[in-house]
Amino acid sequence: MRLLIIEDEPGIARxxxxxxxxxxxxxxxxxxxxxxxxxxxxxxxxxxxxxxxxPGLSGLEVCQQLxxxxxxxxxxxxxxxxxxxxTIAGLQAGANDYIKKPFHFEELLxxxxxxxxxxxxxxxxxxxxxxxxxxxxxxxxxxxxxxxIMLTQKEFAxxxxxLRHKGKVCRRQSIIENVWDIHFExxxxxxxxYMNALRKKLKLxxxxxxxxxxxxxxxxxxx
Amino acid sequence: MRLLIIEDEPGIARxxxxxxxxxxxxxxxxxxxxxxxxxxxxxxxxxxxxxxxxPGLSGLEVCQQLxxxxxxxxxxxxxxxxxxxxTIAGLQAGANDYIKKPFHFEELLxxxxxxxxxxxxxxxxxxxxxxxxxxxxxxxxxxxxxxxIMLTQKEFAxxxxxLRHKGKVCRRQSIIENVWDIHFExxxxxxxxYMNALRKKLKLxxxxxxxxxxxxxxxxxxx
DNA sequence: GCAATCGCTTAAAATTGCCTTAAGACCACG
DNA sequence: CGTGGTCTTAAGGCAATTTTAAGCGATTGC
Numbered sequence: 001m002r003l004l005i006i007e008d009e010p011g012i013a014r015x016x017x018x019x020x021x022x023x024x025x026x027x028x029x030x031x032x033x034x035x036x037x038x039x040x041x042x043x044x045x046x047x048x049x050x051x052x053x054x055p056g057l058s059g060l061e062v063c064q065q066l067x068x069x070x071x072x073x074x075x076x077x078x079x080x081x082x083x084x085x086x087t088i089a090g091l092q093a094g095a096n097d098y099i100k101k102p103f104h105f106e107e108l109l110x111x112x113x114x115x116x117x118x119x120x121x122x123x124x125x126x127x128x129x130x131x132x133x134x135x136x137x138x139x140x141x142x143x144x145x146x147x148x149i150m151l152t153q154k155e156f157a158x159x160x161x162x163l164r165h166k167g168k169v170c171r172r173q174s175i176i177e178n179v180w181d182i183h184f185e186x187x188x189x190x191x192x193x194y195m196n197a198l199r200k201k202l203k204l205x206x207x208x209x210x211x212x213x214x215x216x217x218x219x220x221x222x223x
Numbered sequence: 224m225r226l227l228i229i230e231d232e233p234g235i236a237r238x239x240x241x242x243x244x245x246x247x248x249x250x251x252x253x254x255x256x257x258x259x260x261x262x263x264x265x266x267x268x269x270x271x272x273x274x275x276x277x278p279g280l281s282g283l284e285v286c287q288q289l290x291x292x293x294x295x296x297x298x299x300x301x302x303x304x305x306x307x308x309x310t311i312a313g314l315q316a317g318a319n320d321y322i323k324k325p326f327h328f329e330e331l332l333x334x335x336x337x338x339x340x341x342x343x344x345x346x347x348x349x350x351x352x353x354x355x356x357x358x359x360x361x362x363x364x365x366x367x368x369x370x371x372i373m374l375t376q377k378e379f380a381x382x383x384x385x386l387r388h389k390g391k392v393c394r395r396q397s398i399i400e401n402v403w404d405i406h407f408e409x410x411x412x413x414x415x416x417y418m419n420a421l422r423k424k425l426k427l428x429x430x431x432x433x434x435x436x437x438x439x440x441x442x443x444x445x446x
Numbered sequence: 447g448c449a450a451t452c453g454c455t456t457a458a459a460a461t462t463g464c465c466t467t468a469a470g471a472c473c474a475c476g
Numbered sequence: 477c478g479t480g481g482t483c484t485t486a487a488g489g490c491a492a493t494t495t496t497a498a499g500c501g502a503t504t505g506c
Contacts (some may be wrong), residue, residue, distance in 0.1 A: 011407060011408055012407050014408075015407045015408050019396065097254075097255055097257075097258060097279075098254065101406070102406035102407065103406060104400045104401070104406070105396055105397075105400060105406075106265075106397065106400070107251075107262070110258070110261045110262060110265055111258050111261070113261065138391075139390075139391040139392045140392040140394070140437065140440050141391070141392060152438065152439065152492080152493060152494080153438075153439040153440065153493080153494090154493080154494065155493095188495075188496070188497095189453085189454090189495090189496080189497080190494080190495065190496085192452095192453060192454065192455085193454090193455085193456095193494085193495080193496090194494090195453090195454085196453095196454060196455060196456090213453070213454095215452070215453075215502095215503070215504085216451090216452075216504090375481085375482060375483080376482080376483090377482080377483070378482095411484075411485075412464085412465095412484090412485075412486075412487095413483080413484060413485085415463095415464060415465065415466085416465090416466085416467095416483090416484075416485090417483090418464090418465085419464095419465065419466065419467090436464070436465090438462095438463070438464075438491095438492065438493070439462085439463075439492095439493080
């Protein structure tokens with residue numbers, strides 16, 4: 001899921017980007033209206049987060065131009081508290097929702113999810129499972145059987161990635177890019193170290209095949 | 224007591240929010256039907272105030288969907304229509320009461336109080352516990368064993384937040400937003416200082432695991 | 447069967463993030 | 477206007493996490 005944030009305040013943009021990436025979104029950021037518009041038209045996004053006040057083009061204008069070009073990407077406005085009256089104009093221009101700053105991050109997430117699942121299938125619970133292993137994204141917990149397993153951030157991220165692609169083979173390259181955010185060259189053995197840690201903590205013996213090694217390719221989570 | 228207002232007119236929403244907050248309610252506001260529905264399903268509210276006319280989903284549809292999902296939260300409609308037929312439909316859909324706009328704020332308050340004390344939950348005492356630690360929201364007291372522990376406002380709020388989510392991992396982000404009401408960026412060390420104060424006052428040694436640190440994520444209250 | 451490659455395991459270095467303390471800012475109260 | 481308490485900021489020390497590195501065992505291809 002790729003999102004685009006059009007927001008000129010670097011602090012807020014960074015905050016949003018980081019938070020959303022932790023929720024497994026791929027996030028691009030544009031700092032001005034024209035830059036954002038160009039990006040939004042250049043490639044397909046699942047959703048746009050647009051600040052109301054922007055240098056170059058206002059958020060409203062960005063929205064209008066997109067809709068005029070028959071771009072129907074869901075769009076949520078981020079608007080300052082006292083500008084709420086304006087947002088009616090925004091909704092008329094084809095925005096799907098708006099949220100007042102300051103807002104709770106969870107509320108934003110909730111609204112994003114609403115937009116993303118409206119056209120598609122209903123509510124995906126953020127919970128993954130393979131065999132006796134259950135991973136809960138919201139509370140950042142992992143259980144095997146009834147027992148809770150304490151994992152570090154990276155361990156959790158790696159397991160989450162494998163479980164999100166259960167049944168599929170994850171190539172080392174993809175894992176490094178998505179879990180470690182390393183996009184060029186990979187010659188380290190980090191993945192191996194972490195797979196080892198995961199298997200140890202989850203007490204997976206050689207006969208357990210929930211986390212399989214695909215030699216020469218990568219790894220796969222399988223029931 | 225947390226209420227949710229689903230109302231698209233910003234002026235009315237602000238008016239209600241402010242008035243109710245002065246009455247010591249915690250108030251969330253959603254501006255559209257879908258956003259409100261999502262919020263209402265995402266967390267438990269003591270009561271919902273729902274406008275009849277909403278963008279996205281009508282108040283009636285929100286109500287129907289909630290009840291269909293076995294959500295029994297008391298719900299009061301705010302309706303501008305004097306057409307009695309509509310409100311009957313609302314009550315049949317599972318609403319608990321309705322009030323016609325314009326209304327006197329005192330009247331609304333009175334109806335809210337009726338709903339909150341009358342039916343379903345007979346005054347559930349707001350009380351949370353982890354191990355030997357008991358927190359009473361109503362009297363603002365905390366005990367460990369039989370001994371009363373004096374906490375400051377923020378200490379209490381932090382402990383309350385953790386206990387309300389007992390068993391779950393609370394991210395620093397969520398804590399900062401919900402306890403401190405700080406949005407965008409949380410690079411302060413306030414949480415650490417307060418966790419330290421809490422543990423000290425509650426005399427939790429290293430071996431006590433009621434308030435655990437989840438490194439890189441946040442904290443969790445656990446039995 | 448042998449060499450080469452790949453993955454597993456362990457240990458230690460580098461880094462990050464939390465704990466703790468102290469001091470200043472702020473506020474309510476006398 | 478001072479006092480006491482609460483809240484926030486900042487910094488050093490320390491411990492857990494993350495990364496790097498290297499030796500060993502297993503698997504593959506010839």
